[in-house]
Amino acid sequence: MKGIVLVSGGIDSLVTAAIADKECDELYFLHLNYGQKTETREMRAFRQLTKHYQPKDVLVVDVSYLKQIGGSSLVDDNLEIKDFDDSEGVPNSYVPFRNGHLVTIATSWAEVLGAERIYIGAVEEDSSGYPDCRESFYIALEKAINAGTKDETNIKICTPIIHKRKSETIKIGMELGAPLELSWSCYRNNEVACGKCDSCVLRINSFKEAKIRDPIDYEIKIDWDF
Amino acid sequence: MKGIVLVSGGIDSLVTAAIADKECDELYFLHLNYGQKTETREMRAFRQLTKHYQPKDVLVVDVSYLKQIGGSSLVDDNLEIKDFDDSEGVPNSYVPFRNGHLVTIATSWAEVLGAERIYIGAVEEDSSGYPDCRESFYIALEKAINAGTKDETNIKICTPIIHKRKSETIKIGMELGAPLELSWSCYRNNEVACGKCDSCVLRINSFKEAKIRDPIDYEIKIDWDF
Numbered sequence: 001m002k003g004i005v006l007v008s009g010g011i012d013s014l015v016t017a018a019i020a021d022k023e024c025d026e027l028y029f030l031h032l033n034y035g036q037k038t039e040t041r042e043m044r045a046f047r048q049l050t051k052h053y054q055p056k057d058v059l060v061v062d063v064s065y066l067k068q069i070g071g072s073s074l075v076d077d078n079l080e081i082k083d084f085d086d087s088e089g090v091p092n093s094y095v096p097f098r099n100g101h102l103v104t105i106a107t108s109w110a111e112v113l114g115a116e117r118i119y120i121g122a123v124e125e126d127s128s129g130y131p132d133c134r135e136s137f138y139i140a141l142e143k144a145i146n147a148g149t150k151d152e153t154n155i156k157i158c159t160p161i162i163h164k165r166k167s168e169t170i171k172i173g174m175e176l177g178a179p180l181e182l183s184w185s186c187y188r189n190n191e192v193a194c195g196k197c198d199s200c201v202l203r204i205n206s207f208k209e210a211k212i213r214d215p216i217d218y219e220i221k222i223d224w225d226f
Numbered sequence: 227m228k229g230i231v232l233v234s235g236g237i238d239s240l241v242t243a244a245i246a247d248k249e250c251d252e253l254y255f256l257h258l259n260y261g262q263k264t265e266t267r268e269m270r271a272f273r274q275l276t277k278h279y280q281p282k283d284v285l286v287v288d289v290s291y292l293k294q295i296g297g298s299s300l301v302d303d304n305l306e307i308k309d310f311d312d313s314e315g316v317p318n319s320y321v322p323f324r325n326g327h328l329v330t331i332a333t334s335w336a337e338v339l340g341a342e343r344i345y346i347g348a349v350e351e352d353s354s355g356y357p358d359c360r361e362s363f364y365i366a367l368e369k370a371i372n373a374g375t376k377d378e379t380n381i382k383i384c385t386p387i388i389h390k391r392k393s394e395t396i397k398i399g400m401e402l403g404a405p406l407e408l409s410w411s412c413y414r415n416n417e418v419a420c421g422k423c424d425s426c427v428l429r430i431n432s433f434k435e436a437k438i439r440d441p442i443d444y445e446i447k448i449d450w451d452f
Binding site for chain 2: 061062105111138144
């Protein structure tokens with residue numbers, strides 16, 4: 001079975017790739033550059049993960065129109081990437097319907113390759129509150145995809161960690177031998193992770209909860225005593 | 227009400243724009259370049275239609291990754307754009323899941339603009355047999371989009387000509403004063419339409435059925451006696 005994995009280079013997509021690697025005979029990695037502020041660093045993580053997992057083919061797609069469209073602090077230079085706050089609502093880092101684009105591009109590629117599975121490391125609970133990370137979205141999207149592709153195309157959208165806490169995902173990654181030290185999560189920096197943005201704080205807290213020391217370095221001192 | 231119209235520059239999207247122009251207070255036009263062989267000519271038609279309808283804003287998006295992904299004679303230089311034949315099955319001009327990309331990009335833009343409607347001139351009957359032109363697809367996709375965007379985002383996908391024969395669409399366009407002479411349909415040529423590809427043959431036959439003479443020129447002689 002052929003499986004396409006959406007690999008951003010973060011922990012969730014890495015562990016999803018590790019799961020897909022167990023379940024599929026042939027892996028294909030898809031990465032999107034969309035003018036996000038840490039594009040170069042994510043691309044480096046993607047290349048290192050590609051070296052590690054040796055997928056049959058990779059596709060790197062430029063969707064910089066997401067920057068043209070704007071609406072998110074991750075792509076809009078006029079919007080600041082805020083420090084973590086735990087208030088309700090969709091944070092300003094939300095890139096409107098970004099995961100819709102990821103899966104749509106994967107669908108076209110799947111139809112050409114004859115791949116039956118698309119893996120995406122979306123997380124509904126314990127996540128940033130993005131609407132395109134909800135399980136109900138992927139269930140509805142899978143139906144739409146199978147209605148809008150050839151009759152002989154049958155695509156399953158796999159979201160193996162959608163109900164996991166990030167600390168569980170980290171543990172699964174450790175069990176599967178996923179190279180967590182190669183992953184990148186920081187929204188803000190390209191060299192040393194800031195330790196303060198939404199994504200860094202969630203990562204650090206999850207490693208602490210899993211009682212595992214994060215193998216990457218941070219700009220600020222992190223207390224790793226459990 | 228704000229409406230985004232997907233305007234390729236062909237007759238179907240032009241007549242859809244004419245309908246949207248009646249129904250919406252504010253129009254927005256979206257055009258995609260995806261490395262199709264007639265990209266320049268379609269872009270010219272798009273610019274002319276923009277001059278005519280004066281939408282509040284336009285977005286032209288480069289999705290040349292569809293050429294990277296391939297699988298269609300419209301984008302792949304190794305696949306020939308065939309002359310029309312009326313055999314069953316999906317023709318080789320089908321760009322895998324292309325309309326999924328169109329609507330997905332429109333969705334991100336709609337979420338940023340606060341637009342409530344996305345218009346697409348897809349046609350199920352009397353069309354080329356593309357799976358991403360079926361009404362069932364748009365119904366399912368609308369559900370997926372509303373599951374995957376913010377709670378305050380409510381998007382309706384409007385497919386006003388999906389059950390029309392192209393000859394009816396042409397008549398509706400005439401009634402609404404749509405500038406049919408500015409539209410472009412040929413898959414093959416950039417200056418004078420070939421008159422022989424799938425798209426030209428469908429256009430010519432539909433004008434004949436509507437008993438209207440097509441205002442554009444063709445490379446071959448067309449018998450316009452009704």
